[in-house]
Amino acid sequence: MKNMKSHLRRYFITGIVVLLPVFITINVLVAVVRFLDNLLGRYLNPYFVKIFGNPFFGVGILASLILIIITGILTTNVFIKKIMPYFERLFLRIPLVCQIYPSVKQLVKFLFSENRIAFKKVVLFEYPRRNVYTLGFVTNEFDICLDKNEKTRGVCIYISSAPNPITGFFVIVPKAEVTFLDMSIEEAVKIIISGGVLMSEELINKKIKENGDNLIR
Template sequence: MSKFTINRILTYFFRGLLFVVPFALTVYVIFQSLDWVDGLIPIDIPGLGLVVILSAVTLLGYLASFFITRPFFEFFERYFIKIPLVNIIYTSLKDLIGAFVGDQKKFNRPVLVKVDESGILLKVGFITNDSLEKLGMEGYISVYMPHSYAWSGNQFLVKQEYITPLKMSSTAAMKFVVSGGVSGLEDLK
């Protein structure tokens, strides 16, 4: 075989790999997650546990929305968070989930943060708190900066003059940061 043929075969292989691996891993992660949730309720019919859990969560959300039943949920929560260690875990998880799906989404205001005085180095982040006056830090705001290719990030307290709002949706900004700048810009119009 000639070198040209081998190079062409390798190019096709890597192009196929670029399609197959992300697709297969996405399907695998979704399948494993759904299988794990389905297995939380031991029912022999595949998928029924998932349906039961989704229905129960939806029903609880529905009941928690009513004026009559809301005080019951608030009463339960008030005493639940008084348990040591439970308070830290519960409130942290509730705040994190609420930041993405709650009524007061927190990662909806993308900004650029000057990392150095010259403004040569910039980082994309999301405003999570407009005022830190309660901490005695007037003129500072809280900015969350996610890491690329990870489910983690850092929270920084930044002077307001180092912040510039980004003209892009929070979804596009998060996609841009998490992908390491590879994607997210195609969503801009």
């Protein structure tokens, strides 16, 4: 009886793990589609009802896409580029907008910019104290002058928060104190999101790159 309960519990948890991401993804997509369709569709569909007798699902999405493309075309125009900062300054004078708009704009630029920061390598280093190790993502490397007569190679490391990898902070660490892991960005993100639950023996025993050069065990 105990074995049966244990098996049922395991099957139930496995089912949740498999189905929950699917349901959440579908619901998010449905919510996005409905939002885009309702954004302009509520203004356009009354005309379709008058002309054709029925509302047209998707007209809001189509109109939103056309509006986005037209906005993109206009904002690449030299004249529009020059006057946009003026209208933006006026917009920022609206109460509460000045607190919300800059952060949202920065986030959107980060997500959609062609020149956005890319994670280059996964690293392991001692942080926030000795003998405590943290996974991080290298975003850049450069020379730092900690001494007037000596340059040290440093790495910029982004440390993701768990379980939300989008939030986090960044530190600069001497390259000599960093261990470069032979691990993909996707694998590291899975470990962080799961809080280490998905840290399998295979990942723990992965080969590592010392200072980004030779592989060692």
